Amino acid sequence: MTDRGVHAAALASLPRAGARRLHRLLAGRDPAQVWDAVGRGLIPAQCGDEDLRASWRRHAAVFDLDGLASALDRLDAWVTTPLDAAHPARLTDDIDPAPVIFRRGSLPAPAGPTAAIVGTRRCSPTGRSFSAELGAGLAAAGVSVVSGLALGVDGAAHRGALSAAGAPPVGVVGSGLDVVYPRGNADLWEAVATAGGLITEAPLGAEPEAWRFPARNRLLAALADVVVVVESKEAGGSMHTVEQAIRRGVTVMAVPGSVRNPAAAGANRLISEGCPPACSVADVLVALGFAAEARPADPSVPPADPDLPASAGPAPLGRGVAPASSGSASASAGPALVPAALSELQRRVLDAVDDEPVTLDRLVVRVGAAPPEVLVAADVLVTQGLLDRDGGKLVRAGP
Amino acid sequence: MLAAIRSATLVGVWGHPVSVEVHVASGLPAFTVVGLPDASCREARDRVRAAIASTGLEWPMRRITVNLAPGDLPKAGTGLDLAIATGVLAASGQLGDAPVERFGVIGELGLDGSARPVPGVLPLVDAVGGGEVVVAAADYPVARLVAADRVRPVATLRELCDALTEAAPWPDPPPITPAPPPVPEPDLADLSGQPFARWALEVAAAGAHHLLLVGPPGAGKTMLARRLVGLLPDLDPDAALEVTRVHSAAGLALPSGGLVTRPPFRAPHHSASMASLIGGGSGRVRPGEASAATGGVLFLDELGEFAPSVLDALRQPLEEGVVRVARAQGVVEHPARFLLVAAMNPCPCGMGGEIGCRCSPSALARYQRRLSGPFVDRLDMVVHVDRPEPTDLLGGRAAAGTAEVADRVARVRALARSRGVAHNSGLDGPVLQQHAPLEPPAQEVLRAALAEGRLSARGLRRVRAVARTVRDLDDAGPELRVTDVMAALSLRARRDSFGGRIRG
Numbered sequence: 001m002t003d004r005g006v007h008a009a010a011l012a013s014l015p016r017a018g019a020r021r022l023h024r025l026l027a028g029r030d031p032a033q034v035w036d037a038v039g040r041g042l043i044p045a046q047c048g049d050e051d052l053r054a055s056w057r058r059h060a061a062v063f064d065l066d067g068l069a070s071a072l073d074r075l076d077a078w079v080t081t082p083l084d085a086a087h088p089a090r091l092t093d094d095i096d097p098a099p100v101i102f103r104r105g106s107l108p109a110p111a112g113p114t115a116a117i118v119g120t121r122r123c124s125p126t127g128r129s130f131s132a133e134l135g136a137g138l139a140a141a142g143v144s145v146v147s148g149l150a151l152g153v154d155g156a157a158h159r160g161a162l163s164a165a166g167a168p169p170v171g172v173v174g175s176g177l178d179v180v181y182p183r184g185n186a187d188l189w190e191a192v193a194t195a196g197g198l199i200t201e202a203p204l205g206a207e208p209e210a211w212r213f214p215a216r217n218r219l220l221a222a223l224a225d226v227v228v229v230v231e232s233k234e235a236g237g238s239m240h241t242v243e244q245a246i247r248r249g250v251t252v253m254a255v256p257g258s259v260r261n262p263a264a265a266g267a268n269r270l271i272s273e274g275c276p277p278a279c280s281v282a283d284v285l286v287a288l289g290f291a292a293e294a295r296p297a298d299p300s301v302p303p304a305d306p307d308l309p310a311s312a313g314p315a316p317l318g319r320g321v322a323p324a325s326s327g328s329a330s331a332s333a334g335p336a337l338v339p340a341a342l343s344e345l346q347r348r349v350l351d352a353v354d355d356e357p358v359t360l361d362r363l364v365v366r367v368g369a370a371p372p373e374v375l376v377a378a379d380v381l382v383t384q385g386l387l388d389r390d391g392g393k394l395v396r397a398g399p
Numbered sequence: 400m401l402a403a404i405r406s407a408t409l410v411g412v413w414g415h416p417v418s419v420e421v422h423v424a425s426g427l428p429a430f431t432v433v434g435l436p437d438a439s440c441r442e443a444r445d446r447v448r449a450a451i452a453s454t455g456l457e458w459p460m461r462r463i464t465v466n467l468a469p470g471d472l473p474k475a476g477t478g479l480d481l482a483i484a485t486g487v488l489a490a491s492g493q494l495g496d497a498p499v500e501r502f503g504v505i506g507e508l509g510l511d512g513s514a515r516p517v518p519g520v521l522p523l524v525d526a527v528g529g530g531e532v533v534v535a536a537a538d539y540p541v542a543r544l545v546a547a548d549r550v551r552p553v554a555t556l557r558e559l560c561d562a563l564t565e566a567a568p569w570p571d572p573p574p575i576t577p578a579p580p581p582v583p584e585p586d587l588a589d590l591s592g593q594p595f596a597r598w599a600l601e602v603a604a605a606g607a608h609h610l611l612l613v614g615p616p617g618a619g620k621t622m623l624a625r626r627l628v629g630l631l632p633d634l635d636p637d638a639a640l641e642v643t644r645v646h647s648a649a650g651l652a653l654p655s656g657g658l659v660t661r662p663p664f665r666a667p668h669h670s671a672s673m674a675s676l677i678g679g680g681s682g683r684v685r686p687g688e689a690s691a692a693t694g695g696v697l698f699l700d701e702l703g704e705f706a707p708s709v710l711d712a713l714r715q716p717l718e719e720g721v722v723r724v725a726r727a728q729g730v731v732e733h734p735a736r737f738l739l740v741a742a743m744n745p746c747p748c749g750m751g752g753e754i755g756c757r758c759s760p761s762a763l764a765r766y767q768r769r770l771s772g773p774f775v776d777r778l779d780m781v782v783h784v785d786r787p788e789p790t791d792l793l794g795g796r797a798a799a800g801t802a803e804v805a806d807r808v809a810r811v812r813a814l815a816r817s818r819g820v821a822h823n824s825g826l827d828g829p830v831l832q833q834h835a836p837l838e839p840p841a842q843e844v845l846r847a848a849l850a851e852g853r854l855s856a857r858g859l860r861r862v863r864a865v866a867r868t869v870r871d872l873d874d875a876g877p878e879l880r881v882t883d884v885m886a887a888l889s890l891r892a893r894r895d896s897f898g899g900r901i902r903g
Contacts, residue, residue: 121760359785360595360783361593361595361784361785364595371594371599372873374595375595375890376886379885392614392781392783
């Protein structure tokens with residue numbers, strides 16, 4: 001067998017070769033032998049009907065193994081099956097095992113504790129910054145951050161983890177390793193592959209089709225010691241990951257959000273259904289079984305999200321972070337952050353914005369000043385990095 | 400026997416003089432119309448013949464040739480009927496030595512000999528030129544706007560013949576029915592909350608700045624837009640005549656007094672074609688909705704659903720205030736000085752990331768790409784509206800009604816007139832420099848925005864004009880303060896203005 005696992009890769013590239021069929025096909029055998037057998041038409045009947053078996057045989061007869069091997073070489077990707085020592089045991093022993101995985105990066109398998117951080121692609125600025133904060137804090141504490149490299153929460157978690165340069169991050173993706181998706185996260189894709197690893201079941205060239213994501217979510221759940229939902233709508237991919245985690249008995253935590261933040265509705269419902277809330281990095285560490293003393297000594301996590309302006313001063317770990325309560329957040333966080341130079345009106349405008357995105361209309365009502373004055377005050381606050389624009393609305397800038 | 404009657408035909412919204420020459424000669428009975436008549440014009444033959452017979456006059460059983468000069472200009476519509484009939488009667492000697500050449504004649508004929516109104520009578524009467532003009536009685540209110548006491552309204556062909564042969568005096572003009580009390584436009588006082596959107600509406604009305612409202616369904620975008628036209632002052636006499644001309648040519652219903660005095664409000668559906676919005680059509684170039692909205696408001700609801708090519712075609716009128724429709728035969732220019740008010744949802748499903756938004760980031764990006772950069776650059780203000788909260792509705796200060804806001808708008812418009820333009824968005828070049836000077840810090844803000852690439856040269860001009868209006872609405876001081884400029888600047892569209900939470 002070649003060192004990159006080209007036979008396993010070829011088997012996974014067969015038409016309609018899903019995880020279950022591959023599992024039955026491999027049945028603990030060496031992929032090279034199995035590939036040989038497929039070429040000779042010796043395919044177990046439980047793998048599929050006659051047509052499928054015939055098509056596999058035809059496929060194998062003309063398959064360009066060398067081309068695949070060089071493609072794997074170019075990507076620096078490799079493929080493992082349960083026979084390989086490097087195949088994550090969690091995926092072998094899973095209730096829904098993954099018989100063939102494609103991977104990039106040096107990481108043999110997530111060693112040590114892992115935490116999956118999942119959430120909506122369309123998160124609020126608060127969700128984004130908290131996700132990055134979680135990613136950074138967990139990585140610094142030696143927890144591998146597992147996430148989906150999607151836009152929004154997933155990407156922010158990985159960016160946070162990378163910024164902390166702690167435990168290696170793991171990206172579990174739904175497309176082939178040579179199909180970067182989403183394109184906007186191409187830089188992140190490379191960075192995670194370099195610093196940690198990428199894992200997927202999809203063969204090379206597989207497009208990110210919708211049906212691949214539920215399978216991806218199951219890998220996420222299988223690889224995680226704890227799943228943290230940062231922001232999720234009531235229905236969505238994150239909720240599917242949660243279901244998969246529950247099936248496997250993996251702890252699910254949710255980050256509480258403002259009741260007015262639609263992106264947090266799913267996470268809030270999880271809490272009301274009994275999920276422990278994740279209000280800080282420390283909460284997640286405790287759930288992972290870290291003793292209180294074992295928390296990382298360094299309290300200052302670097303500003304996690306390069307997209308967001310740095311806040312004034314270090315963000316202490318475990319600080320009750322914004323989504324918890326909008327009212328107290330603006331009251332307590334406000335004075336510490338506000339430079340003295342703010343005018344009285346600007347201060348009033350700042351106080352009137354909480355974590356829930358607010359329109360200028362509402363802001364004018366709350367502040368009670370003339371619309372153009374409020375408009376300009378809000379503009380100044382955005383320039384100073386105290387407020388963020390969210391579409392047409394304003395929201396408090398993340399820490 | 401030959402007779403020539405002066406009349407006119409429509410080219411776009413403009414009239415073009417036409418000489419209707421009728422030749423009656425011996426030969427086999429025939430009736431031909433030459434000179435590029437279109438279908439409706441060629442059918443004049445049958446209407447004219449029947450009308451002359453119904454009037455009790457004689458149809459000459461001879462060879463009749465009608466030439467519509469100039470012969471290379473396509474003639475459209477039915478407005479030449481009355482002139483052709485008059486020419487046939489004159490050429491066959493039935494009008495004696497009546498001085499028909501003194502009169503311009505415009506009107507359609509019914510088979511019973513009645514004179515019917517025609518679309519575009521105002522530009523037609525204008526084009527016929529000096530001397531008396533005969534029009535259908537129903538067209539009198541409009542025709543008198545340009546020809547005053549030179550208009551001779553007739554109800555039937557018989558009345559026209561009798562007056563020409565001096566068998567009877569010209570009929571009295573029909574009484575002008577006084578305009579009914581104006582249908583009350585929706586009042587701004589109906590809206591509670593939304594103080595910012597109301598202010599933006601006031602700025603848009605005061606300075607004629609183009610406005611885009613973005614918000615989920617039910618946020619009141621359409622309600623706001625419909626109230627904008629009520630804030631605009633009455634049309635001044637020149638503008639009123641221009642609007643009446645366009646509406647007349649477009650065949651739109653005119654008020655009973657003839658003159659359109661209130662700014663029009665046009666709200667074409669988002670399925671509008673290029674020709675319907677810009678003008679065009681086969682045969683005669685008709686004015687589109689953009690021209691019908693001249694002097695008033697063009698409201699494009701569901702902006703994101705309009706065909707991108709149609710929206711981009713609005714760029715010329717937004718910039719120059721005219722639409723030029725080029726044809727192989729020549730270019731027709733229509734006025735299109737409208738205030739654009741548009742409304743759109745933040746995303747295809749309308750929820751813009753709120754609970755229940757089902758739009759994927761790529762769908763969102765696709766939706767936002769429907770508006771081209773150059774089109775967005777011509778929008779002066781982008782305002783986000785949301786459904787008002789119940790507490791906002793109750794806690795807001797008593798909202799000003801349309802009358803109160805319209806007063807302030809009129810004041811700002813008066814200031815603009817003192818600067819030599821109809822409204823502040825017309826300020827440009829040296830006039831802008833003179834009337835919208837910048838305080839040094841304001842200059843700094845604009846320089847920074849230019850340096851960042853946030854502003855185009857056009858954007859700079861528009862920001863200054865909007866800032867001028869903001870200051871005019873406040874205290875009308877001479878210089879633009881930094882706050883005025885910042886307000887104008889942040890009202891402008893940004894890349895992320897349309898709902899978008901598209902970030903990696």
